Amino acid sequence: MAPSPAEEQGTPSLPLTRPTRSGRFQSPGPRALLLGLLLMMVSLALYQPVTRHPFVNYDDDRYVSDNDHVRNGLSWDSVKWAFTSYDESNWHPVTWLSHMLDCQIFGLNPAGPHFVNAVLHAMNVVLLFWVLYSATGFVWRSFMAAVLFCLHPINVESVAWVAERKNLLSLLFFLLALGAYRGYASKPQIRRYAVVALLFALGLMAKPQVITFPFVLLLWDYWPLQRGGSLCDPSGVIEGHSLETKSWGWLVLEKLPLFAMCVVSSVLTLRAQSAAGAVTSFHRYSLAIRLENSLVSYAGYLGKAIWPSHLALMYPYQPASFTKLQVALSLGLLTLITLAVAATKKRYLAVGWLWFLGTMVPMIGVIQVGVQAMADRYAYLPFIGLFIAVCWGAAEFAEKRRVSSPWLGAASAVLLAALAFVSHRQIGYWSSNLALWSHAAAVTTRNFVAEDGIGNSLLAEGELEQAMPHFQAAAAIRPSDPISNSNLAFYKMQHGDLPGALAMYKTVVENTPDERSRANAFINLGSIDDELGNLSAARDDFQAAVNLRPRNGRAWIGLGVVTQKLGDYDAAVRAYSRAVAVQPTDVTYLLLAGALKNSGRTEAAAAATQAAQPLSRNFAETQQFVDKLVAH
Secondary structure, eight states: OOOOHHHHTTOTTSOOOOOOTTSOOOOOOHHHHHHHHHHHHHHHHHHGGGGGOOOOTTTHIIIIITOHHHHTOSOHHHHHHHHHOOGGGOOOHHHHHHHHHHHHHHTTOTHHHHHHHHHHHHHHHHHHHHHHHHHHOOHHHHHHHHHHHHHOGGGHHHHHOGGGHHHHHHHHHHHHHHHHHHHHHHSOOHHHHHHHHHHHHHHHTTOGGGGGHHHHHHHHHHTTSOOOGGGOOSTTOOTTOOOOOOOHHHHHHHTHHHHHHHHHHHHHHHHHHHHTTOBOOTTTSOHHHHHHHHHHHHHHHHHHHHSOOSOOSOEEOOGGGSOHHHHHHHHHHHHHHHHHHHHHTOHHHHHHHHHHHHHHGGGSSSSOBSSEEEOGGGGTTTHHHHHHHHHHHHHHHHHHHTOOHHHHHHHHHHHHHHHHHHHHHHHHGGGSHHHHHHHHHHHSSSOHHHHHHHHHHHHHTTOHHHHHHHHHHHHHHOTTOHHHHHHHHHHHHHTTOHHHHHHHHHHHHHHOOOHHHHHHHHHHHHHHHHHTTOHHHHHHHHHHHHHHOTTOHHHHHHHHHHHHHTTOHHHHHHHHHHHHHHOOOHHHHHHHHHHHHHTTOHHHHHHHHHHHGGGOSSHHHHHHHHHHHHOO
């Protein structure tokens, strides 16, 4: 895990670039540059298989494949939307712009965004090496921490999932800001501080999980920069280091602008998540339950750091599944580690451990967002602290025990090979949606999200009958689940059980805050009410759908059809006109033409009919379909 004492002391056999008395660093030597290139190559080789993987049928559709704003690429309207949208429970314009750029370049070919994700992860690996090396002067310890970050299976989710582009981008800017802070600390200037603040702002606009950055800077002041005055103890001091020390009060004051940015980001994030209904009410899960789940999750993350098995895309939130003993043991474990770290008085251990604990806070579940108890992607930033603690601790252990380089190298090689093997296997599960969700269902319990994922994967393959048992299993686990209820309701519609389907769609409307799911449920409610002859109820259903999703063409078509059947041709014209605006097809133009003709506007009707003709493969057949659609 770490080099021998001679290696870290910078003997002629392994020359290291050390800080000068001014606190500045010389340019990286050939060894560091070669190691950085090696890291890039290893990372890209490991994740090369993802370029052959499809979009995941969980969030990838909402972020890319079914998102009209993203699919259309970069434009003034799409950029404006990126900065004003709270879609997907977040305000992250940089992430939206990144996805739009992907579509601009690659279209909807999933190989493109998957490749970009792999490149971004490789960049983060190299940046981590550079940040640690430039701050500490230890090339091999920094290299080993970066390799662990590169190869650890917990990070597969962040790279193999296109929707987690936000994770990769936010850490990219986080590491750039941390590196820029090293330059500011060596020569404090407003322009250098502004660079740090700008990079931090970009990180927040990619994903607000990096909100803990100012706190990390205070840890960085303690070690390795040692700017913190009396709290600095002599252990682990970098030879020749002499950055100007400040009082801790000054160091906190220095970061007030960054803390102000955190406040703004928190307000925007809570507003976005509340607007989308993603924040779970305290009436459902009390603060005590959330704290218990947080403790168990912390222990779970530590377990997966040491033994990364049973990794899954979704770990369902099941507070009733753990006992008071598990909570007590988790609290005891965290307390024991904290006391042990404090007792060692090793600054790198304190920083690594507090980095892990602190950067995990926004995702640990005290404010519960979504249906997951924990998530592999949440460890992408926090585990860096553990890797720092392990690599510096192993190096010091090797020095004290005088472990020879061959033995140390062999142990490191075995560990890294094992991590690479497990990561490669984990990447393989992402090769298809069915494989991904089947694995998640196999390694977790009562996972209704995984059952829905399997069902949707089978539906995409045309296996309707095989999909239904999985939706039934999901509904049995979580009766209010909108996905399983929607699919079971659709199945009932297909088999003529309209009252049963109606009841299930009403369950979706009543139990999900998600606008897209509710809009789709209202559309299907409208279709059923229309078929049952309840035209007034159908009109209300479709109106509710367009209120929720104004760019949903199906909703506008449905509203136009029922208002036309009710004889309100002007309302039908307005609805069809909106449908044409968002979904200009031969069907929408012909529907508009019919409503215009019924309202006496024959010239406009003729123009709409003419616009439909070049869009239709079989004009006569399409006209028959439209006539049947609006028939009473």
